[in-house]
Amino acid sequence: MSTTQSERLRGLLDPLVSAAGLDLEEIEVTRAGRRRQLRIVVDSDEGLTLDACAELSREISGALDASDVMGEEEYTLEVGSPGADRPLTEPRHYVRAAGRLVKFRLHDGGELVARVLAVDEDGVDTEVPGVKGRKPTARRIDFGEIAAARVEIEFNRKDKKEEEA
Numbered sequence: 001m002s003t004t005q006s007e008r009l010r011g012l013l014d015p016l017v018s019a020a021g022l023d024l025e026e027i028e029v030t031r032a033g034r035r036r037q038l039r040i041v042v043d044s045d046e047g048l049t050l051d052a053c054a055e056l057s058r059e060i061s062g063a064l065d066a067s068d069v070m071g072e073e074e075y076t077l078e079v080g081s082p083g084a085d086r087p088l089t090e091p092r093h094y095v096r097a098a099g100r101l102v103k104f105r106l107h108d109g110g111e112l113v114a115r116v117l118a119v120d121e122d123g124v125d126t127e128v129p130g131v132k133g134r135k136p137t138a139r140r141i142d143f144g145e146i147a148a149a150r151v152e153i154e155f156n157r158k159d160k161k162e163e164e165a
Contacts, residue, residue: 025086039078
């Protein structure tokens with residue numbers, strides 16, 4: 001996608017996504033045979049419902065039809081959430097991952113799996129699970145130390161509501 005098209009798409013979509021109370025995470029235009037696919041990824045601190053995606057998709061579709069930003073070629077529009085395996089790149093991503101296990105790859109070459117407890121403008125407070133019966137330990141990770149991070153999928157994770165009961 002050209003920079004100009006990317007900028008034009010972002011300029012058109014940002015106000016629509018913001019008005020829906022969501023964050024515009026990604027815009028991607030790819031080829032799918034003779035057609036193009038416009039993939040728009042949105043998210044929010046409260047999560048994303050199917051109804052919210054459908055409503056936003058209708059609004060975006062109307063705005064795209066009224067503009068020439070996608071040109072004359074046919075395209076397919078897809079509006080969705082980032083998915084569980086998306087990289088954590090912004091502080092708001094870590095806020096949304098609070099309570100979850102995250103695998104951190106650090107700039108010093110180390111790797112760490114820890115549960116996100118709290119996030120501020122400088123970094124993440126985590127709890128590193130204990131190994132072989134040892135107690136978990138607290139660790140602070142500054143954003144500048146993080147080379148990459150992703151949420152680890154937990155199939156038997158306790159829900160916050162269960163823990164409070």
